[in-house]
Amino acid sequence: xxxxxxxxxxxxxxxxxxxxxxxxxxxxxxxxxxxxxxxxxxxxxxxxxxxxxxxxxxxxxxxxxxxxxxxxxxxxxxxxxxxxxxxxxxxxxxxxxxxxxxxxxxxxxxxxxxxxxxxxxxxxxxxxxxxxxxxxxxxxxxxxxxxxxxxxxxxxxxxxxxxxxxxxxxxxxxxxxxxxxxxxxxxxxxxxxxxxxxxxxxxxxxxxxxxxxxxxxxxxxxxxxxxxxxxxxxxxxxxxxxxxxxxxxxxxxxxx
Amino acid sequence: xxxxxxxxxxxxxxxxxxxxxxxxxxxxxxxxxxxxxxxxxxxxxxxxxxxxxxxxxxxxxxxxxxxxxxxxxxxxxxxxxxxxxxxxxxxxxxxxxxxxxxxxxxxxxxxxxxxxxxxxxxxxxxxxxxxxxxxxxxxxxxxxxxxxxxxxxxxxxxxxxxxxxxxxxxxxxxxxxxxxxxxxxxxxxxxxxxxxxxxxxxxxxxxxxxxxxxxxxxxxxxxxxxxxxxxxxxxxxxxxxxxxxxxxxxxxxxxxxxxxxxxxxxxxxxxxxxxxxxxxxxxxxxxxxxxxxxxxxxxxxxxxxxxxxxxxxxxxxxxxxxxxxxxxxxxxxxxxxxxxxxxxxxxxxxxxxxxxxxxxxxxx
Numbered sequence: 062x063x064x065x066x067x068x069x070x071x072x073x074x075x076x077x078x079x080x081x082x083x084x085x086x087x088x089x090x091x092x093x094x095x096x097x098x099x100x101x102x103x104x105x106x107x108x109x110x111x112x113x114x115x116x117x118x119x120x121x122x123x124x125x126x127x128x129x130x131x132x133x134x135x136x137x138x139x140x141x142x143x144x145x146x147x148x149x150x151x152x153x154x155x156x157x158x159x160x161x162x163x164x165x166x167x168x169x170x171x172x173x174x175x176x177x178x179x180x181x182x183x184x185x186x187x188x189x190x191x192x193x194x195x196x197x198x199x200x201x202x203x204x205x206x207x208x209x210x211x212x213x214x215x216x217x218x219x220x221x222x223x224x225x226x227x228x229x230x231x232x233x234x235x236x237x238x239x240x241x242x243x244x245x246x247x248x249x250x251x252x253x254x255x256x257x258x259x260x261x262x263x264x265x266x267x268x269x270x271x272x273x274x275x276x277x278x279x280x281x282x283x284x285x286x287x288x289x290x291x292x293x294x295x296x297x298x299x300x301x302x303x304x305x306x307x308x309x310x311x312x313x314x315x316x317x
Numbered sequence: 318x319x320x321x322x323x324x325x326x327x328x329x330x331x332x333x334x335x336x337x338x339x340x341x342x343x344x345x346x347x348x349x350x351x352x353x354x355x356x357x358x359x360x361x362x363x364x365x366x367x368x369x370x371x372x373x374x375x376x377x378x379x380x381x382x383x384x385x386x387x388x389x390x391x392x393x394x395x396x397x398x399x400x401x402x403x404x405x406x407x408x409x410x411x412x413x414x415x416x417x418x419x420x421x422x423x424x425x426x427x428x429x430x431x432x433x434x435x436x437x438x439x440x441x442x443x444x445x446x447x448x449x450x451x452x453x454x455x456x457x458x459x460x461x462x463x464x465x466x467x468x469x470x471x472x473x474x475x476x477x478x479x480x481x482x483x484x485x486x487x488x489x490x491x492x493x494x495x496x497x498x499x500x501x502x503x504x505x506x507x508x509x510x511x512x513x514x515x516x517x518x519x520x521x522x523x524x525x526x527x528x529x530x531x532x533x534x535x536x537x538x539x540x541x542x543x544x545x546x547x548x549x550x551x552x553x554x555x556x557x558x559x560x561x562x563x564x565x566x567x568x569x570x571x572x573x574x575x576x577x578x579x580x581x582x583x584x585x586x587x588x589x590x591x592x593x594x595x596x597x598x599x600x601x602x603x604x605x606x607x608x609x610x611x612x613x614x615x616x617x618x619x620x621x622x623x624x625x626x627x628x629x630x631x632x633x634x635x636x637x638x639x640x641x642x643x644x645x646x647x648x649x650x651x652x653x654x655x656x657x658x659x660x661x662x663x664x665x666x667x668x669x670x671x672x673x674x675x676x677x678x679x680x681x
Contacts, residue, residue, distance in 0.1 A: 127580050146588075154586030164581035168599050168679055177595060178585035210679035230585060 078103050078234055078265055079124060084133030086116075086123060093119050095289045097133070101234070106266045108276040108297075111286035112312060117269045120286070121236045124267070125156045138233055154182050157227030157235040161243050163219040165211035171198070171222050172207040178230045190229070197225040201255050217248025221255050234265035241272060273317060277301060285309045385643040398647040399654045402638045406651075409474025409634040418465065419477040422454040426480055434669060436676065447488060454481070470548040474629035478548070482620040482630070486555040487613050493556065494563025495602070499593065501568055512564070519561035524619050527554045532626035551623050559616040566608045570601035603677045610670040614663050631655065 079101040086094040094116045101107060109117045122128040123135060126142050126149045135142045137152045166174050175194035179185040185193070198204040201221040211219055220240055227235060237256070241249045253275050260266060260279045270276070276283050277297045284294040285308075293300070293309045301317075304310045347357045378393025381400070388395035399406065408416045429450050432438055458477065461467040473481075500512035519527070531550040539545065574597055582592040602609075621632040629637070635655055639648050 125584055127583060150586045150588060153584055156584075158580075158584035160577060160581065162577055164575075164577035166578065166581065166596055166600075168603065168677070178587070181591050181595065182586040212679055226585075 075102075077101055078138055079267075080134070080136040081124075082134040082136075084123070084130050084135060086119060086128065086130045086132075093289050094123070094130070097291060099284075099291065101265065101267065103233075104263045104265055105281050106260050106264075106279055107268065107282045107284055108280040109267065109269045109284045109286060110271065110273070110276065110312070111292075115286040116289040117286045118238050121238055121267055121269055124236060125153050125158055127158075150182075154178075154230060155233045157230060157232035159220070159223050159227055159235065159237045159240045161239040163211070163216070163223045163243075165219055165223055165226070167211050170208055170210055171203075171214070174211065174222060175226050175229045178226070183230065194225070194229055197228045198222070200228070200258075201225045202251075215248060216244045217251045220244065220248075220252045224252075224255055224259070228259075234267070235259070237266065237268040237270065239269050239271070241270065271316065273301070285312060287312070388647065394650050395647045396650055396654075398638070398644050398651050402641075402644065405475075405638055406631065406634050407476045409478070409629045409637075410472045411468060411474065411477075412466075412472070415460075415466065415468060418457045418460065418468075419473070419475070422457045423477050423480060425450060425454060425457075426484060430484065436673075451485065470546050473548060475634045476631045478623075478628060479620050479630045479632075482548075482552055482555055482623065483617040485552060486559055486616055486620070489556045490559035490563055490616065491609075491613075493560035495567050495598065497560060497564035498567035498571060501564065502571055516561045516564050519558055520565070524554070524558050525622055525625060527558050528622060528626050530554070547626065548628065551626060551628055555616065555620065558619075559612065562612045563609060566605050566612060567601065569608070570603075570605035571597065573604050574601055603674070606670050606674050606677075610667055614666060617662060617666070618659065631658070 077100040079099065081097050081099040084094060084097040085092070097120060099120075109120065111117050119128055123130050123142075124137060130142075138155050140148050140152050142149065142152060165171075166177070169177065172191060172194050175197065176185075176187065176190040179190040179193065180187055195204055195207065198207055201224055203218055203221050203225070206214060206218060206222075211222065214222065224235075224240075240256070241252050244252065249272070253272060256266070256268070256275070257279055268275070268280075280297050282294055283297050283300040285292045285300070285304075285306075287308050293304065293306050295305075300309075301313065304313055348354045374393050376393075378391055379396055380387055380391055380393070381396045383397045383401075385397070385401070388397060404413070404416060408419050411419050429446060432446070433443060456462060457465075458473055459468060459470070497512050497516060500508045501516065503509045503512070528551060531554040532547060535550060536544065578596055578600070579592065582596045587595070621630050623630055624633045632655060635651050638644055639651055644651075
């Protein structure tokens with residue numbers, strides 16, 4: 062539970078990039094998130110796990126306001142999320158998001174998918190945006206597919222394109238919402254490899270996933286959620302070898 | 318297969334002869350069961366009875382371009398009714414000697430339509446061309462400059478009138494329909510209510526009643542001395558009518574969009590306008606190409622309803638021609654010609670839409 066205990070090679074700046082204080086969220090009458098408190102420091106890599114319906118996806122979707130919270134405070138990169146649409150758009154431009162079902166734009170080519178955000182949100186000149194897009198496509202090992210359409214790519218390739226699309230916005234941090242859950246088993250590794258490379262470069266990452274191998278090797282902190290609450294968080298070593306809560310133990314015994 | 322290094326050889330055989338070629342096709346499509354064989358034989362007998370007389374009437378015993386008197390003595394079709402009256406059918410009451418003006422206007426309009434078919438030309442300039450074309454056509458038809466005598470709009474008739482009402486109707490109705498569809502999805506209650514009321518009201522009445530209202534009721538509400546041109550009023554009625562139908566079709570397309578597309582656009586920081594223009598509409602409008610074309614086709618054909626407010630579209634000018642005693646009795650020929658004319662227009666629209674769908678298909 063103690064954040065200061067964890068040992069990371071990167072020395073985090075002391076100011077958190079995400080600050081969530083006493084946040085609650087309801088879907089209608091259903092209390093989906095309850096009293097969430099979370100501070101994420103720059104370059105931290107956090108894996109969120111938990112049974113389905115525990116609110117972990119909803120939590121990270123609140124961070125870029127794809128979902129609204131009803132009580133408490135979410136401050137991203139110094140901007141508090143309120144109904145102010147300009148603030149929301151500003152935060153979204155700084156926070157990359159990768160979805161379970163990729164959500165590429167099927168009517169645009171791969172390179173157009175990548176340049177859309179930079180051109181229209183960042184007002185980058187088209188040529189510059191295309192060069193950057195090619196750079197990131199190379200980074201996710203898929204540059205040769207630049208002129209194809211998403212529908213012509215495999216799931217793993219599409220997810221790597223989706224990661225590159227987020228990177229093109231030069232985000233301060235990245236959210237991953239079960240990025241490998243919709244993939245065929247043989248494609249999971251290629252996506253995880255890209256995510257590991259990203260982590261090694263010092264990207265701040267908040268990852269909802271069931272890939273415990275990824276959590277063990279990459280995460281600075283593993284967070285377990287159940288019934289809309291953060292039950293336990295710890296460094297991966299202690300989290301997996303010495304879970305404190307009964308619910309965590311039960312969950313780990315079921316998936317490991 | 319002949320590669321010696323492959324351990325497993327796989328032979329690729331041609332299918333049996335009876336399955337391919339003309340014989341195979343006949344067998345699998347026309348004679349694949351005793352019932353189908355019977356039907357085939359029966360249909361062939363009916364065709365044997367029908368086709369020769371029709372061919373005789375249309376092509377062998379027919380006359381193609383002769384004065385009306387020559388038609389009295391023949392058994393076949395009198396196609397002469399068309400070329401002999403072509404000026405009136407096409408241009409109606411537009412003054413003789415000035416008919417090159419609507420002719421040129423039509424050529425310009427069709428030229429612009431052909432130009433617009435190429436997707437590479439879909440830029441802002443295309444909208445400008447349509448506006449310029451509208452002005453040039455209006456000037457050509459109305460006259461009053463460059464030594465062209467003025468021709469009032471009540472003399473505009475025939476094919477140019479049909480084409481103008483139809484094409485400008487569609488071109489203007491489409492964007493209005495899209496805006497209405499977006500408005501109906503709006504989270505602002507005022508805009509939403511306004512769009513719902515508009516769409517449901519227009520869809521609740523027949524086009525004929527809208528045309529009546531535009532020609533009879535609407536002028537009553539105008540202050541004295543102010544008149545709005547009758548053709549323009551009919552045009553506006555057609556636009557308003559078509560837009561409401563397009564709005565509902567487009568709304569269907571918007572609802573077919575996955576939530577993930579909105580979320581992906583949001584997560585990049587795109588604003589509402591950008592999301593709609595760059596992500597949602599291009600996909601939604603593509604999905605609804607087939608029903609949209611259906612609506613545009615009916616809009617095109619429905620322009621013939623303007624006869625009830627005494628505008629002479631190409632159907633009406635044909636009817637007027639047939640009321641001339643010289644040419645009474647040749648309506649079959651004249652209406653076949655009109656049917657072919659309408660068919661060419663409608664078929665080119667629907668085949669273009671199929672081509673467009675194919676071009677825009679991106680594998681998902």
